[in-house]
Amino acid sequence: MDLLALADFVLVARHGGFGRAARAATRPKATLSRRVAELEAGLGLRLVERGARALKLTEEGRALYERAGHLLTELDETAAAIASGGQRPRGKLRISAPLLFSQTAMGKIAAGFALKYPEVRLEVSTDDRAVDMIEEGFDLVIRVNPDPDETLVGRAFLHDRLVVAASPGLARPTANTTAPAVVRSASDRLTWQVMTATGPTPIMIDPVLALTSLLMVRDAVRAGVGAGRLPLSLVSHDLADGTLVEWGEVDGPDIVLWTLYPSKRLLSARVSAFLNYLKEAFPMGTPDELAAYISK
Incomplete structure (x- = not known):
């Protein structure tokens, strides 16, 4: 079944006619009429009775509208929730972090994040090697002075020396x-x-x-x-x-800790929340901030 044609049928049924639906959606009336006709042809059912002044749903059309209307609304709400991350971040968040940072600070960071976002299931793995984020299923990695990688983007959040x-x-x-x-x-x-x-x-x-x-x-x-x-x-x-x-x-370069992730585009709410949490924990990103955080 063509979901786009089904959505157009629901739109027409909701507004009670092709003309009113076209005006509400700012789409051509002829396009809506054609899409509903294609849906009827695909199902082998007549869904609407087209009168000179009004549109009337057939029994099959009314049954389809009642069921499909709820389903399409739920799909729209689900898509919007996934796109925005919902009102609160939720779901699994897998992070790889280096050994020393994990031993000194990551436990406290993970606990605080879990308390703030109880609907996120945080998993932290300790690795000093360069993990393959995509192959190994990590949402975010923390690395020290990482080599440039065209497939990843990120930000520095801590400096040490x-x-x-x-x-x-x-x-x-x-x-x-x-x-x-x-x-x-x-x-x-x-x-x-x-x-x-x-x-x-x-x-x-x-x-x-x-x-x-x-x-x-x-x-x-x-x-x-x-x-x-x-x-x-x-x-x-x-x-x-x-x-x-x-x-x-x-004498040498500073120690810089970076958060890396595959893309800035459509960044999940879980990753965004964790990045913001790190920023709140280390607003200046200095060695003294990290030392104070460790000693709390």
């Missing part, structure tokens, strides 16, 4: 000495470049401990095992209260 931090009791190395260091990999370079008041300065290190998690690196640095390169948001409170001291900011 690496600093070299150490226990106050650990002596900073001189030009001819090395400092014990906690590294992410045993193959890390043996010289760290940091920015100081006098410019770029090398720090020679002796990797005494290799840990794959930045949270483990921070805990080891707090224990005084060695210096470590850590995001400022992870150690800002330690630096403020003197538990750790900063040897300098690592």
